[in-house]
Amino acid sequence: MSFWETITGSDLTRQWKVFEARAAALPADYPAAWEQIKGNLLPYAGFTGRNLMPIIDAALGLLEEASVDGQSVDEVLGDDIPGFCAALAGGAGARTYRDRWREQLNANxxxxxxxxGG
Structure with missing residues (x-):
């Protein structure tokens, strides 16, 4: 990764396109779950989102393996996709960007x- 890619985020764009192409190859019921996973993981992203790339890759890999094994989305993710995503991002109490901003605002x-007062 070059300095220019780091600054512009072009490497992330390329990587995201690869994720979307992989997701498009999933069976019929999986794309809706993929959209929910993306939506529920994005609040855990840092400023650039680089911290989520390995997590998103792992979640997509899980969906790919489950589809090859013939499992349904419900068998893999259960009925609590937000909880699944929170666990992927570091646990149910994982800090989101909103939490970090709130702490910074409170400290300021x-x-x-x-x-x-002094």
Whole structure:
């Protein structure tokens, strides 16, 4: 990965296109699950989303293996796809970008109030 790819994110775009091509080759009931997985994993992304690429690759690999084995989406993911995605991202209590931003905002407000009160 070159410096330019890192700055522009073109490597991520290429990788994402490969993921989408792999997902398009899945059987009929899998694309809907893939869309739900993407939607539920994106809140756990960092600023660039690079941290999610291995997780998304693993989730897609799981769907591919399950389709080859003839398993249904429900057998693989269960009925709680958001919970499945939270577990993939680091557990049910995994911090999202919203949590990080909230902590940063609270720290900034506390710092400002500390200056005003002191």
């Amino acid at each position: 407000v506390a710092r400002k109030l500390g200056r005003l």
